[in-house]
Amino acid sequence: MSLRVVAVSGSLRSPSTTAALIDGILDELSPHVDIVREIVDLHPIAGDLAAALTGGGKTDAVTAALDAIAGADLLVVATPIYRGSYTGLFKEFFDLVPQDALAGTPVLLAAGGGDDQHSLAIDHQLRPLFAFFRAVSLPVGVYARTADFTDRRISGEALPAAIARAVAAALPALPRVSVP
Ligand SMILES: Cc1cc2nc3c(=O)[nH]c(=O)nc-3n(C[C@H](O)[C@H](O)[C@H](O)COP(=O)(O)O)c2cc1C
Numbered sequence: 001m002s003l004r005v006v007a008v009s010g011s012l013r014s015p016s017t018t019a020a021l022i023d024g025i026l027d028e029l030s031p032h033v034d035i036v037r038e039i040v041d042l043h044p045i046a047g048d049l050a051a052a053l054t055g056g057g058k059t060d061a062v063t064a065a066l067d068a069i070a071g072a073d074l075l076v077v078a079t080p081i082y083r084g085s086y087t088g089l090f091k092e093f094f095d096l097v098p099q100d101a102l103a104g105t106p107v108l109l110a111a112g113g114g115d116d117q118h119s120l121a122i123d124h125q126l127r128p129l130f131a132f133f134r135a136v137s138l139p140v141g142v143y144a145r146t147a148d149f150t151d152r153r154i155s156g157e158a159l160p161a162a163i164a165r166a167v168a169a170a171l172p173a174l175p176r177v178s179v180p
Helices: 017-029 043-053 060-070 088-095 121-132 158-173
Strands: 003-009 035-041 074-080 106-113 142-145
Touching: 003 017, 003 060, 017 035, 017 074, 017 106, 017 142, 017 158, 035 043, 035 060, 043 060, 043 088, 074 121, 106 121, 106 158, 121 142, 142 158
Parallel strands: 003 035, 003 074, 074 106, 106 142
Antiparallel strands: none
């Protein structure tokens, strides 16, 4: 049986380095684990999320996104760092997630910033948010810098190595999976 991996992008644009970071993580995961991947890109539903948070009700797209993460065997979350933290768009989405929906779900934390200045945002911003949900944040996150991309594609060796370290650390925690 395949592992259902759902990845959430908190980027405010498409295409984005955040999407490339997610692809890099899923591509690293796939030789180790039989996965079915689903991407929840928040940028196209930004208006729907704002409407849902201000009493406008949930559109089908918002409901589908919420259902997707609730049914994930593994959640990969990736966000640009804005002002030292996840984007407002990312937080808007998770403000709509029921507080028990992610209990026990493994979550691989990933973020991208202009440089290294806010690399600890993974541990100081993302990790507490998923602790609120009683999700199981995986031990090693992935932090990317703008310099790790060329034309919004991963370039160089540093980011692939960081992704490989995070995936190797994640494998023992995944359901029905053991380290090869
Ligand atoms: C409003 C805004 C705030 C930002 N704040 C930070 C920051 O605090 N720290 C940082 O390292 N990069 C910061 N950046 C740079 C973004 O994190 C970086 O460009 C982003 O990872 C690109 O992701 P994307 O391609 O998905 O948009 C900021 C960018 C914007 C537009």
